[in-house]
Amino acid sequence: MSKRLQKILSAIPRCHTLADVGCDHGYIGIGALQSEVCSQVLFVDISAPSLQKASNALPVHLKERAEFFVRDGIGDLQCDCAVIAGMGGLEIMSILTNTVTLPKWLVLQPMRNQVDLRQYLLNNYNIVSDTKFADGKFYDLIVAQLSESKQALSPLELTFGLTNIACPSQDFVQFLLVEQAKAQNILQHCPTAPVKDYLGQVNAVLARTEEI
Ligand SMILES: C[S@@+](CC[C@H](N)C(=O)[O-])C[C@H]1O[C@@H](n2cnc3c(N)ncnc32)[C@H](O)[C@@H]1O
Structure with a gap:
């Protein structure tokens, strides 16, 4: 299984x-x-x-x-x-x-x-x-x-999930790093507000996980 x-x-x-x-x-x-x-x-x-x-x-x-x-x-x-x-x-x-x-x-x-x-x-x-x-x-x-x-739920909890925000796992941090790279790549070619906002959220959560 x-x-x-x-x-x-x-x-x-x-x-x-x-x-x-x-x-x-x-x-x-x-x-x-x-x-x-x-x-x-x-x-x-x-x-x-x-x-x-x-x-x-x-x-x-x-x-x-x-x-x-x-x-x-x-x-x-x-x-x-x-x-x-x-x-x-x-x-x-x-x-x-x-x-x-x-x-x-x-x-x-x-x-x-x-x-x-x-x-x-x-x-x-x-x-x-x-x-x-x-x-x-x-x-x-x-x-x-x-x-x-x-x-x-807060905006971050809605976007990323309650438990991920409260208690970020290694898998979740890996996911954020992948999302960060994807968003940075998109922004290099096509800077749009929704992707900028999303990257801002990803970075904010990553910064919080570093504090934990
Ligand atoms: C990708 S499989 C997932 C199988 C299993 N739940 C899993 O997670 O491994 C999706 C299954 O949902 C069925 N399905 C899709 N829409 C459905 C619906 N509205 N009601 C019941 N079954 C549905 C499909 O026929 C298919 O067998």
Whole structure:
């Protein structure tokens, strides 16, 4: 199992019913059943052939704790935790908008549009952890808990993630250095205000990490 999948698995809180949304190969849901972090898993995928992969991979002794659904997102399924990994942030937002009963917990690994997703989550969730990690490339892992109280994030927390700002990891610092080099390179050829602003934010966070 890849480091990315291990990180996602270890972020899943103890729960009864986990939905592995966009499960594809099913490794996340299967890993969750094997580690006993949940009692049952709803394997969901919009693609029947993808869902079939998950069904084929599920060990026989776990079959009675699993259900399979070909569908777009969570819809009216009931679960207390949903993992949505390996999809774009906008797709994740669309899935959550069309969810009838929002799960108590979300474990999200968005591939892009992370800032939009963070902003969107704050309508109904508190972000509990939001970390950057490297596994060939950089990934974000967000754990959020349903909440009636409104969480306020600073602009830097929205851009880079709450936990990365509070407690920067080596992977996050590496990410910042890569982003710094990319932004400097772009500015040499095409100086635009958004890239200048972004570089300013990257430099501000890097300066803070040097103080820690
Ligand atoms: C890149 S794979 C990610 C698989 C796995 N979650 C992971 O992180 O390794 C994305 C999967 O999401 C499924 N998918 C995309 N949009 C979906 C939606 N709206 N509802 C359910 N599944 C969806 C695709 O069919 C595909 O199997």
